[in-house]
Amino acid sequence: MILAIAAREFKTLFSSPMAWTILAILQFILAFLFLSQVETFTMLQPKLAAIEGAPGLTDIIVTPLFGNAAIILLLVTPLLTMRLICEERRNKTLSLLLSAPVSNSDIIIGKYLGTLGLLLLIILLTALMPLSLLAGGELDFGKLFANILALLLLVSAFAATGLFVSCLAGHPTVAALGTFGLLLVLWVLDWTMGMDDQRSELFEYLSLLRHFQNIQTGLVSSLDISYFLLFISTFILLSIRRLDNDRLQR
Amino acid sequence: MTTLIEAEHLHRYYGKHCAVHDVSFTLEKGEVLGFLGPNGAGKTTTMQMLCGNLAPSAGQIKINGFDLLDRPKAAKRSLGYLPDTPPLYRDLSVQEFLHYCAQLHGIPRSSIKPAIAKAKERCGLNDVADRLITNLSKGFQQRVGIAQAILHNPDVIILDEPTVGLDPIQIREIRTLIRELGQDHGVILSTHILTEVQESCSHVQIIHQGRLILKETIAGLNRQMNTGTLRASTRLPPDLDALMSLPGVTSIETVTERQIRIHHSTNDHTAERIAETIVASGWGLQELTPIKRSMEDIFITLTQEPKQIDL
Numbered sequence: 001m002i003l004a005i006a007a008r009e010f011k012t013l014f015s016s017p018m019a020w021t022i023l024a025i026l027q028f029i030l031a032f033l034f035l036s037q038v039e040t041f042t043m044l045q046p047k048l049a050a051i052e053g054a055p056g057l058t059d060i061i062v063t064p065l066f067g068n069a070a071i072i073l074l075l076v077t078p079l080l081t082m083r084l085i086c087e088e089r090r091n092k093t094l095s096l097l098l099s100a101p102v103s104n105s106d107i108i109i110g111k112y113l114g115t116l117g118l119l120l121l122i123i124l125l126t127a128l129m130p131l132s133l134l135a136g137g138e139l140d141f142g143k144l145f146a147n148i149l150a151l152l153l154l155v156s157a158f159a160a161t162g163l164f165v166s167c168l169a170g171h172p173t174v175a176a177l178g179t180f181g182l183l184l185v186l187w188v189l190d191w192t193m194g195m196d197d198q199r200s201e202l203f204e205y206l207s208l209l210r211h212f213q214n215i216q217t218g219l220v221s222s223l224d225i226s227y228f229l230l231f232i233s234t235f236i237l238l239s240i241r242r243l244d245n246d247r248l249q250r
Numbered sequence: 251m252t253t254l255i256e257a258e259h260l261h262r263y264y265g266k267h268c269a270v271h272d273v274s275f276t277l278e279k280g281e282v283l284g285f286l287g288p289n290g291a292g293k294t295t296t297m298q299m300l301c302g303n304l305a306p307s308a309g310q311i312k313i314n315g316f317d318l319l320d321r322p323k324a325a326k327r328s329l330g331y332l333p334d335t336p337p338l339y340r341d342l343s344v345q346e347f348l349h350y351c352a353q354l355h356g357i358p359r360s361s362i363k364p365a366i367a368k369a370k371e372r373c374g375l376n377d378v379a380d381r382l383i384t385n386l387s388k389g390f391q392q393r394v395g396i397a398q399a400i401l402h403n404p405d406v407i408i409l410d411e412p413t414v415g416l417d418p419i420q421i422r423e424i425r426t427l428i429r430e431l432g433q434d435h436g437v438i439l440s441t442h443i444l445t446e447v448q449e450s451c452s453h454v455q456i457i458h459q460g461r462l463i464l465k466e467t468i469a470g471l472n473r474q475m476n477t478g479t480l481r482a483s484t485r486l487p488p489d490l491d492a493l494m495s496l497p498g499v500t501s502i503e504t505v506t507e508r509q510i511r512i513h514h515s516t517n518d519h520t521a522e523r524i525a526e527t528i529v530a531s532g533w534g535l536q537e538l539t540p541i542k543r544s545m546e547d548i549f550i551t552l553t554q555e556p557k558q559i560d561l
Binding site for chain 2: 001004005008012015016091092093094095096097098099100101102103247248249
């Protein structure tokens with residue numbers, strides 16, 4: 001049942017120009033960034049050769065590429081998740097799901113997985129770019145996988161947030177704006193770090209960026225992974241609760 | 251007879267406003283139950299509660315023996331619901347949409363195709379199967395909604411105003427379909443059109459301001475409606491006492507001096523005797539018209555004065 005809902009969600013994205021547009025634009029922007037990164041590397045290469053233990057191909061190309069992809073996805077994910085529950089409610093199609101023998105958690109998880117499918121595709125397409133370098137060089141696979149994992153966890157967290165806001169909002173635009181705002185706050189939360197006297201460990205822990213960058217450096221620690229898993233499950237649980245609440249409304 | 255729905259003491263409050271107040275009823279297999287009531291009477295709220303879209307503030311609902319709150323999945327498995335706005339994904343084709351509904355209702359993969367074919371056949375959707383729902387006319391969209399509700403052959407079919415937006419021929423088709431479905435399912439339909447209830451239902455339930463004010467079989471209702479009324483005009487003022495003494499006459503109201511309304515029972519030829527008496531007494535009969543009490547009258551009396559059900 002979950003899979004049927006997820007498959008439907010995934011196909012719906014592709015039956016409108018939405019998914020295609022996002023994939024095309026993202027691919028274009030990321031390819032451009034990738035190319036400029038490759039350019040930088042070829043320029044730096046003679047200098048790097050002289051330094052002992054200098055950063056390699058992966059450090060100079062892959063890490064910045066995935067970092068940029070993360071920021072772009074911060075902008076894109078709210079657009080993908082805004083319709084999830086919100087539009088069902090507006091079009092009154094939610095009652096189809098509610099009167100079918102599926103539980104609310106099936107609905108929420110199905111919708112979540114459907115969106116995650118498209119995000120996974122985006123990550124896959126992004127990962128193909130550095131892999132193309134294998135034609136003429138060598139990659140640090142450990143680091144590449146760490147980057148892919150970091151981005152995967154990050155967009156899963158984005159999508160869970162978006163899903164929850166979509167359950168709350170009455171209009172898709174509001175859902176998109178709300179998600180974007182919430183994610184941006186979580187993203188920049190640790191900017192106070194620069195000022196030593198105002199450092200807050202709580203903010204530092206809550207910030208998405210911090211955990212993302214930790215994994216990106218190749219340091220896959222259970223602390224960061226469990227942060228993301230907690231983050232995702234919190235928002236999914238909240239979404240399910242919110243949908244339950246619909247039945248009890250007012 | 252199998253009891254398909256048991257609803258006991260349903261209440262539903264929106265804030266302080268009470269939309270449904272102490273509604274209890276049952277639905278047996280083979281019944282077509284018409285839910286009748288003016289706008290805002292609580293029909294849709296009751297139906298939403300039956301389908302698990304809305305939690306009742308108090309009361310219990312059992313569908314096919316399964317409590318809707320304790321075992322929602324099992325209860326909903328035997329439920330087909332068409333809400334007042336058909337829940338359609340407009341960017342899908344009819345075929346795709348029905349396929350998705352079949353999956354949602356857990357129809358085994360192998361029987362999805364025949365189930366869809368049957369539903370399309372029954373609702374006359376074969377010609378539009380590959381068109382996008384958004385491009386269909388309102389009548390066809392309504393039919394897709396009905397197809398969705400009967401697709402998985404549920405024991406209980408709940409239709410909220412199923413004939414809205416259909417043309418007269420389609421309405422007739424849908425009524426036939428509903429009667430047909432009523433033979434081996436339990437059907438609840440809500441409407442504010444009285445003829446619809448008379449034509450397609452076996453039982454009727456009138457709900458007004460959230461309260462159930464009448465539950466009757468259609469036959470019983472028709473019987474009640476046939477307590478007849480005669481309007482008589484005479485040249486000379488008639489002797490009311492003489493008419494009152496006739497067996498079967500229940501009451502007489504005077505409209506003018508020479509026009510009266512006689513309420514009587516339809517049994518043992520009362521009308522004949524009234525006519526004979528008037529003629530024999532030589533009051534100069536000028537008009538004798540039976541006034542049939544239509545369902546509209548009953549509906550209006552019931553909904554306007556819910557306290558005095560004097561049928």
